[in-house]
Amino acid sequence: MGTATQPTANGVPGGRKPEPIRNGYGHGLLKAGQADESIVALDADLAGSTRSQWFGDEFPDRFYQMGISEQDMMVTAAGLASAGKHPFASTFAIFSERGFEQVRNSIARPNLNVKVIGSHGGVITGQDGSSAQCIEDVAIYRSLPNMVVLCPSDCIEAEAATIALANHEGPAYMRTTRHKVPIYHDDPEDFTIGKGEILREGEDITLAATGAMTSRAMEAAEKLEQDGVSALVANFPSIKPIDRDLVEILSRRTGAIVTCEDHNVIGGLGSAVAEVLVETRPCRMARVGVQDHFGRSGTPDELYEAFGLTPRHVAAAAGELLERPVPA
Numbered sequence: 158m159g160t161a162t163q164p165t166a167n168g169v170p171g172g173r174k175p176e177p178i179r180n181g182y183g184h185g186l187l188k189a190g191q192a193d194e195s196i197v198a199l200d201a202d203l204a205g206s207t208r209s210q211w212f213g214d215e216f217p218d219r220f221y222q223m224g225i226s227e228q229d230m231m232v233t234a235a236g237l238a239s240a241g242k243h244p245f246a247s248t249f250a251i252f253s254e255r256g257f258e259q260v261r262n263s264i265a266r267p268n269l270n271v272k273v274i275g276s277h278g279g280v281i282t283g284q285d286g287s288s289a290q291c292i293e294d295v296a297i298y299r300s301l302p303n304m305v306v307l308c309p310s311d312c313i314e315a316e317a318a319t320i321a322l323a324n325h326e327g328p329a330y331m332r333t334t335r336h337k338v339p340i341y342h343d344d345p346e347d348f349t350i351g352k353g354e355i356l357r358e359g360e361d362i363t364l365a366a367t368g369a370m371t372s373r374a375m376e377a378a379e380k381l382e383q384d385g386v387s388a389l390v391a392n393f394p395s396i397k398p399i400d401r402d403l404v405e406i407l408s409r410r411t412g413a414i415v416t417c418e419d420h421n422v423i424g425g426l427g428s429a430v431a432e433v434l435v436e437t438r439p440c441r442m443a444r445v446g447v448q449d450h451f452g453r454s455g456t457p458d459e460l461y462e463a464f465g466l467t468p469r470h471v472a473a474a475a476g477e478l479l480e481r482p483v484p485a
Contacts, residue, residue, distance in 0.1 A: 175337040178369065179276045181312035182333050183208025184345065185319025186245055190216055195241065196323060199234055201227045201248040206335070207276040209247045227252050231259035231273070238269040243323070250275030250291035250332055257297065264328050265301040272322050273298070278308075278332040279419030280452040280460040281369050290452030290460075296424020298330035299397045305329035305350055306397040308418075308426075310371035311340045314394055317348035325350060332368065334419075336457045339372040341392070353400035359389030362475050363407045366417035367393045367426045370445075370466065374417045377471035388475060396429055404433040413441040415474050419466060422446040443474045 190196045190212050199221040204210035213220035223230040227248055234244035253260070253275045264271045280290045299306045305325065309315040315333055322329050341356055356371070357378050366374035371392045378388035389411055391403065407414060414434070416427040427444035434440060447464050461467050 173340050175339050176312040177333075177335055177337050178309060178312050178315045179206075179208050179333040179335060181309065181315025181345075182247070182274055182276070182319050182331070183211040184312070185316035185323075186212045187215060188316070189320055189323035190219065193243065193323060195243045197221065197237055197242045197244050199223055199230050199244055199246040201225060201230050201252060203248050203252075203276070206249070207247040207274065207333075209245070209274075227256040228259050231256035232263050234271045235259070235263040235267070235269050238264075238271050243270055245272045245274060247274035247276060249289065250278040250294045251289050253294065254291070254297065260298075261301060265303050268303045268327055270326055271328050273328070273330045274333065275330060276333045277335045279334060279369060280447060280464055280466070281334055281336045281419050281457045283336065283457045283460065284454055286454040287452040292419075292421045292447045292452060293424065294330070294332060295396055295420050295426070296428070299424065299429070303328055304397065305395070307331040307350070307395055308368040309333070309394045310366070310368055310392050311338055311342055313340055313342040313345050314348065316345040317342070318394060320346055321348040321350055334369050336369065338369050339375075341371065341375070348394070351395050351398040351400060353391055353393040353395065353403045355389060356392050357388070357390040359387040359411065361387045361411060361413070362479055363389045363391055363411045363414045364417060364471060364475065365391045365393055365407065365414050365426065365430055367396060369419050370417040373461070373466065373468050374471055376468035377475070380468055380472045381475055384472075384476075386475065386479065393426055396426055399429045399433060401433050401437065404430055405437045408434055408438040408440040413478050415443045415445055415471060415478060417471055418446045420446055421449055423449060441478055443478045445471050445474050
């Protein structure tokens with residue numbers, strides 16, 4: 158993407174208010190459906206929450222409410238794809254795992270053109286508690302051959318990513334979130350699968366972020382600047398394929414990378430970046446994320462504090478990596 162915008166006030170560019178990332182999926186799916194009659198949508202009794210209902214309201218004859226039956230939804234999507242349709246199947250990220258065997262064997266293995274959308278990802282889901290806070294979905298779907306894995310950082314990027322998925326042939330998984338986050342993009346149609354972007358220039362260290370943590374990385378960069386540290390912020394909405402060229406560039410430019418994600422540090426963005434670095438140009442690295450724990454009930458802000466995902470924690474990790482104290 159090439160349309161990242163610097164926020165003008167309170168993390169919001171051009172006065173635009175924060176918005177849930179899932180809204181971008183709803184807008185993008187509707188646009189994609191208007192442009193392509195082969196696109197159909199399926200949901201597992203959560204269409205209002207995932208935002209697929211917006212598609213269903215306009216195209217009721219192309220919308221399939223599957224009920225609380227995620228396994229059925231995945232194989233139905235596979236059947237529709239085999240018949241020439243282009244299905245988008247959505248539910249909460251954690252519930253998509255109920256149909257993982259079907260995603261593996263009926264969608265990814267035959268390389269069918271099905272898009273799986275997992276809403277309410279990460280501990281930012283909040284009060285729903287650990288059973289609903291999905292911290293492993295990126296790792297799980299990233300491990301499947303043929304699967305693209307996306308994690309957009311705001312609703313505009315999610316809209317653009319959805320449109321890009323509508324133009325992509327093959328299986329994919331995209332994670333969205335419920336909580337409102339600042340918006341850093343302005344073009345809902347500018348997205349390239351497999352590409353990352355630099356949101357903020359810097360010289361001393363890179364903060365490489367994805368999803369809802371991108372806004373936290375931007376706030377951390379502002380805090381670091383106050384402490385005399387110049388932090389570059391890179392956004393990675395495409396986890397698989399990862400932008401290998403950008404990772405290597407960042408390693409050369411700053412020589413130190415902190416990855417930031419609302420996901421287990423095992424198997425997500427941190428793992429993907431580390432894999433590229435060890436094969437190209439290793440550098441100092443730290444991973445800010447959920448440190449191999451399940452979530453707990455609490456507000457999103459309380460949980461980000463408890464799990465070390467706030468801008469203060471990101472700034473502290475950067476300071477430790479640079480062996481420079483960063484004031485609390």
